[in-house]
Amino acid sequence: MNLKQLSEMLGLSQTTVSRALNGYPEVNEATRERVLRAVQETGYRPNKAAQRLATGKAGSIGLVMPTAPGHYSDVHFGEFLTGLGEEAVRHDFHFVIMPADPDDEVGALRRLAISGNVDALFVAYMRGHDPRLPLLKSLSIPFLVHGRSFGTEPDYPYLDIDNEGAFYDATRLLLQLGHTRFCLLNGPEHLDFAIRRRKGVVSALAERGLTLPDDCTSHMSMTDEHGQFAMERFLQLAEPPTAILCSSTVLALGAIRAVTQAGLKLGEDISLIAHDDVLPHLKPENFSVPLTTTRSSLRAAGVRIAERLIGTVKQDGPFPEQELWKTELIVRASTGAAPR
Amino acid sequence: MNLKQLSEMLGLSQTTVSRALNGYPEVNEATRERVLRAVQETGYRPNKAAQRLATGKAGSIGLVMPTAPGHYSDVHFGEFLTGLGEEAVRHDFHFVIMPADPDDEVGALRRLAISGNVDALFVAYMRGHDPRLPLLKSLSIPFLVHGRSFGTEPDYPYLDIDNEGAFYDATRLLLQLGHTRFCLLNGPEHLDFAIRRRKGVVSALAERGLTLPDDCTSHMSMTDEHGQFAMERFLQLAEPPTAILCSSTVLALGAIRAVTQAGLKLGEDISLIAHDDVLPHLKPENFSVPLTTTRSSLRAAGVRIAERLIGTVKQDGPFPEQELWKTELIVRASTGAAPR
DNA sequence: CCGAAATTCCAAAGCGCTTTGACAACTAAC
DNA sequence: GTTAGTTGTCAAAGCGCTTTGGAATTTCGG
Known part of the structure; x- marks a missing residue:
């Protein structure tokens, strides 16, 4: 089922149906309801690739996941992803995860960015003098960094903890x-x-x-x-x-x-x-x-990052800002006076 | 930089450039080299959305990630994903991860499938009488299940351990x-x-x-x-x-x-x-x-699943088969004779 | 009841790519 | 010297959607 078939079925033009679906004002309420009902019944869903092609927006944020036979999966990664997802699901966003050899993270990031598959990028596991930063800055696609890169001028959008x-x-x-x-x-x-x-x-x-x-x-x-x-x-x-x-x-x-x-x-x-x-x-x-x-x-950081990234994409706004979170020091039983 | 610009730059038609890029035989070797070199220099990458639209293939496998404020992220998920990625990176595949409310996994799966964003689906965390199975079977898109669903006729492609x-x-x-x-x-x-x-x-x-x-x-x-x-x-x-x-x-x-x-x-x-x-x-x-x-x-299972899924997509072959892995029983010190 | 403004709808162009069908140009064969 | 067969290239259609510019219809003041 595609737009054409749906509109033929309804005896409307593709334009009208598209507008009805995307909440444009210039369409009769009765017509809109009729369209919406038909969508319910047929289970029609717009083709994302086509939508992406036409609008330039994909509703997705991209990230590269370093991976290799000897590479340890990181517990922290899953937890963080859950946080990202928690927010993304509220906006009907999804993730495009590109697995990449740890030696070729920059290349993978680059390919991901210009593949036109994503609206924004997210990177983490920052290093000192991280080579991905110059790339990201040159890319003219919104991005947000989890962490910072020691030794690089902090003129990029990040969220880090202190x-x-x-x-x-x-x-x-x-x-x-x-x-x-x-x-x-x-x-x-x-x-x-x-x-x-x-x-x-x-x-x-x-x-x-x-x-x-x-x-x-x-x-x-x-x-x-x-x-x-x-x-x-x-x-x-x-x-x-x-x-x-x-x-x-x-x-x-x-x-x-x-x-x-x-x-x-x-x-x-x-x-x-x-x-x-x-x-x-x-x-x-x-x-x-x-x-x-x-x-x-970590999860809260994920939520916040998704929030800012999606916000940026949605309103085509300026790139996200910088944010530095304080941590809490919580005293329990594993600390005590030094033995003498 | 898009195909049109690239071909104009080279004084060739889009067709020829496209063919040169995709390894079709009917193009002069010298021409192909010239094209390849230009790609190197300009950093041209085909737009994935357009490619997807034209071919119907996206080079991606989709999965839904259950997520919600109270939902625990699962250590096992990250490890498994790493396995999937390890294989995917070899074939330049990526993942589309759709986060979804745990109560709406079926809906999310459905949306993901007909969004046209993915070539194949993967599901895990199977339940008894899993409601996703009937959906998947009706969807005419390749899929592979990690685990099985107790109480459902095992006539679907799966990889499970015994x-x-x-x-x-x-x-x-x-x-x-x-x-x-x-x-x-x-x-x-x-x-x-x-x-x-x-x-x-x-x-x-x-x-x-x-x-x-x-x-x-x-x-x-x-x-x-x-x-x-x-x-x-x-x-x-x-x-x-x-x-x-x-x-x-x-x-x-x-x-x-x-x-x-x-x-x-x-x-x-x-x-x-x-x-x-x-x-x-x-x-x-x-x-x-x-x-x-x-x-x-778990990681090995991920690798294997990606392998089969990607294989299926690439050669447009039949859906993957069923596989049941034996586990190893490894005796260490936590077991001993019963106390009397 | 008429003309203008507002409302509702449509045809068509375009997004960037692949692929079909056709066409030159050039060889080889008769 | 004509015919048939290759080879390298191209123009154009099509994938499914959004969006522009305009046409058709309705509404309303005079």
């Missing part, structure tokens, strides 16, 4: 509790959030004249396995840490396993603060020792 | 170890895999004249929180279980927490077997007591 502030605050809390030996379980080194979190820790320590040695920092993709492994190494240092900063509750899961297996007590022998993206399947309050966290909902 | 067999085998192992009091931590009651797994357990028990009482079964969405909660209740039964079957490692995570907090030892006081979807961030071998599991890689 990673540096979060870890600065967390570190300060631990300092106030008397800790002096810190370790950082961080995400992959090149990622922007990892850079900033490290910065937060370092600057809080610096205020007390402390430093964060290289062997007290671990950069890795955020799985519990890696968390455990890194923590085991930390515990074997000549002067093992009493305070741990951790970039994800998933990492914390593994780290805590290592702590427990070493016969140490969380919140007594070792204090730990993790960043909590509010993953529904991994709640820090449910850990056997509830976790002190810096919290910011 | 859930019943997996839990039958697991239960038998526990029986052989002398266990007699079983509990099942299962996924949501209406989902097909939950139905079949339960069936597997029940029939293995029946062979020994045992039954699975209602208060020894728990159906819930698969988060560690739910796992813990359900396990706590099991442990308060008049005759607490010594053997636990568990539909996911995420559930197991919570369940084990409850076991530990009750002062019981996994693998001694309580034996547990979980189904392992091979989530990269939650490996059963890394649990403090490594988990005995029934294993089947």
Whole structure:
């Protein structure tokens, strides 16, 4: 069933039917009702490709998903996508997801943009000096960045959380509790959030004249396995840490396993603060020792990003603005006074 | 840059350029090279919407993602998507993801199908008597189901794992170890895999004249929180279980927490077997007591499904076939002889 | 009852691509 | 030197929709 058939069926022109459907005023109410009823009955749906071709709008936002045989799927990705979707469904938007080799993200992004398949782009997992940013800026299609890119002039639209502030605050809390030996379980080194979190820790320590040695920092993709492994190494240092900063509750899961297996007590022998993206399947309050966290909902960020991106597309407005969310520092049982 | 401009630039007709690009034989090799070089230089990319309109093919597979404010994002979803993507990227396919209210999945699927935006459909999270199946069958667009639908004639293309067999085998192992009091931590009651797994357990028990009482079964969405909660209740039964079957490692995570907090030892006081979807961030071998599991890689299933779906679309072939994967039963330390 | 304004509808062009059918131009064959 | 067969190219139609400019119909003041 297409427009032509539908209009023939109704004895109207395609124009009139199209207008009736798209809410134009110059069509009789009775006629519109008749059209709407016919649509109900026949189950007619306009062909999106044709619509796209004619209007230039597709009702879709595009994103590339890095993927490869060895590539870890990221728990955080799904949660974020759910947030995006939650908002998108309200506007009848959909996503075009282009899987891409992690080495060719820029190319994939470029292809996606000029394929004419999407109205706007979204990118995440930002790195320092991210090469996708110059591309996006040159593309004249709305886009929004989740995170920022360290080392790039922040003149692009983004939504980020205050990673540096979060870890600065967390570190300060631990300092106030008397800790002096810190370790950082961080995400992959090149990622922007990892850079900033490290910065937060370092600057809080610096205020007390402390430093964060290289062997007290671990950069890795955020799985519990890696968390455990890194923590085991930390515990074997000549002067093992009493305070741990951790970039994800998933990492914390593994780290805590290592702590427990070493016969140490969380919140007594070792204090730990993790960043909590509010993953529904991994709640820090449910850990056997509830976790002190810096919290910011990933899903909420998704909702907000979709909201702004769709808004931009719909009213053809200017590109979205910049937004920086504060995190909450929530104290639970995994932090305590430094052992003496 | 569009075809017309490109062809004018080259002094050729649109036809010739189009043919050169799409590998048709009736074009001079020299001309083809010239065209290809121009494409390189200008960065020309055909407009997908137009291509879609002209050919009827979009190079995309569609899926609906249930989403709502209260809806849990599913760890398994991301992992599976990664698998799909891994294969899709090899064929320059992309996904169109339509977020949808969980109450309107059928409608969303329908809209997606007749929007003309996708070449094939994929559905998962099958339920008993799934209402999407009749729709899909009537739609004359290739589709593939992950899982099956209990109670529906299995005359549709699917890829499923042998859930019943997996839990039958697991239960038998526990029986052989002398266990007699079983509990099942299962996924949501209406989902097909939950139905079949339960069936597997029940029939293995029946062979020994045992039954699975209602208060020894728990159906819930698969988060560690739910796992813990359900396990706590099991442990308060008049005759607490010594053997636990568990539909996911995420559930197991919570369940084990409850076991530990009750002062019981996994693998001694309580034996547990979980189904392992091979989530990269939650490996059963890394649990403090490594988990005995029934294993089947969710990602591998994604790869395979994409492979078959894309194959079908590309050669316009018949709809994909049916496939049933066996699971592996891997014994680790979480299972042991029943305590006496 | 007439002319102008307002209302309702339509024919046709265009979005960017693929594909059909035809046409030159050039070879090979008789 | 004509005919038949290739080869490389093109003009034009069509995919299903939106939208422009104009025509037909209705409404209404005078």
